Amino acid sequence: MSSTRGGRTADVVLDVLVTSALGLMVLVNVANIFCRKVLNTSLVFTTEVSLTLFVWMTFLGAIKLARTNQHLRVTFLVDALGPGGRRVAGIWIDAAVLFYCVVTIMTAGPVLRSASLMRLSSVPWNVGVVFWALPVGFGGIAFFTAWRIVRRLRGQPVDVAAVHPVE
Secondary structure, three states: OOOOHHHHHHHHHHHHHHHHHHHHHHHHHHHHHHHHHHOOOOOOOHHHHHHHHHHHHHHHHHHHHHHHOOOOOOOHHHHOOOHHHHHHHHHHHHHHHHHHHHHHHHHHHHHHHHHOOOEOOOOOOEOHHHHOHHHHHHHHHHHHHHHHHHHHHOOOOOOOOOOOOOO
């Protein structure tokens, strides 16, 4: 998918969102430091804004890593297999990831309902805004994992980032 127009668009959108979240998080924290050190007062909303941005940045980054197949993995057992064994292991591992994502999304409903009732003290949104990163993130990971399973089943190559062994 990385060579397709949709893959490039997904990369750009995810990069812009993650970079914007990081930039806004830095800006909010620098403003708070300035207010504390220069104005001798503190901005009360910085912790909650930073936490919200950090959670969303993490899940959006996880979607990007799932899309490009660059997530963290330990491969010494799979590397010992031949090409066919690696393909089968990849399908099973992706199926397990997909199952986990689906279960997490299905069980997120009660958490989102209860979190939407909890107000944050210093920002105009509720805790649900933070927790919506969960189904969005796992939904994106599930989508790209399912795409990778289909490619493996068809015998098509899966875009895999270059793995640099630790020396």
